Amino acid sequence: MIISMKALHMLTFSLVVIGALNWGLVGLFQFNLVETVLGSFSNLVRVVYILVGASAVYIAATHMNDCKICGAKK
Numbered sequence: 199m200i201i202s203m204k205a206l207h208m209l210t211f212s213l214v215v216i217g218a219l220n221w222g223l224v225g226l227f228q229f230n231l232v233e234t235v236l237g238s239f240s241n242l243v244r245v246v247y248i249l250v251g252a253s254a255v256y257i258a259a260t261h262m263n264d265c266k267i268c269g270a271k272k
Contacts (some may be wrong), residue, residue, distance in 0.1 A: 207264060210253035217250035 201209075216232075223229045236242045262269050 206256075207260070210256045213250050213253035216256050217247075217254070 203214050220231050228240075232246055233240075233243055236246065
């Protein structure tokens with residue numbers, strides 16, 4: 199399956215936002231939405247965390263190319 203760069207960017211960005219929101223909920227309310235939805239100590243939860251982490255690495259590595267502000271030439 200070939201995924202377009204735009205689709206990959208949208209997927210990884212969405213996963214990073216989900217991860218950030220989850221950490222916000224954990225920090226503010228000690229509520230882990232991912233574990234609540236998928237069940238605690240599940241292998242699926244671990245896969246979600248791995249995908250969120252990999253997405254963050256991808257976004258960080260490609261940010262300069264995608265960001266109109268950071269990628270702008272002066």
